[in-house]
Amino acid sequence: MGEDAEHGEFAAYVRARQRRFVRFAFLLTGDVHEAEDLVQSAFARVYRRWDSIHGSPDAYVRAAIVNEHRSWWRRTWRHREVVSSPLVGARDPEHVPDERDDALWRQVLALPRQQRAVLVLRFYEDLSEARTAEVLGCSVGTVKSHTSRALAALRGSMQEVER
Missing domain, CATH: 1.10.1740 (Rna Polymerase Sigma Factor; Chain: A)
Structure with missing residues (x-):
């Protein structure tokens, strides 16, 4: 080609x-x-x-x-690049959480970055534990423990929000 x-x-x-x-x-x-x-x-x-x-x-x-x-x-440090290509023109994701999702979204953002990445890969991208481990470069056991900790933290924090 x-x-x-x-x-x-x-x-x-x-x-x-x-x-x-x-x-x-x-x-x-x-x-x-x-x-x-x-x-x-x-x-x-x-x-x-x-x-x-x-x-x-x-x-x-x-x-x-x-x-x-x-x-x-x-x-x-972080660097910022100027987007000059028409190929990189998307501005808004299709779904940004609304007010109803706001409390949950704040709690997800408060999770440690690795736990958040595991949740995104497992539940948004619908990857298996093995595939998630491969993408993140860690073991399946690590994926399981991050998932468990993240879900427990979300359950606890959302119960506090609902009170």
């Missing part, structure tokens, strides 16, 4: 899947603009390896987003 065909294929993929990945990143970060930056960085990484990705690239992109998010947290 020629370079122009690969670029066209990648551009079509980005246009078709970008909003979904921005929503996914939004659930990880809690910030629309940070989610957009995260997805842009992940797509840049994926583009460099586009010709070597076989099958569905969704899992590869999802892992790139999670890994990029993890590396951003490890840095003591």
Whole structure:
């Protein structure tokens, strides 16, 4: 496949899947603009390896987003890039929690980042424990313990909110 065909294929993929990945990143970060930056960085990484990705690239992109998010947290500084590509034009995730979801959303955002990532992958992306462990680069046991702790924390905090 020629370079122009690969670029066209990648551009079509980005246009078709970008909003979904921005929503996914939004659930990880809690910030629309940070989610957009995260997805842009992940797509840049994926583009460099586009010709070597076989099958569905969704899992590869999802892992790139999670890994990029993890590396951003490890840095003591953050950089902001200017979005100049029409391919990275999504501004609003399709679902931003409304007032009804606000209390739960605040509690999810208050979870430690690894617990939040496990919940997003397990329940939003509907990945198995094994696949979640693979994406996060940890053991299945770690996924189980993070899930258990996160759900227990949410149950406890939501009971306090309801009182």
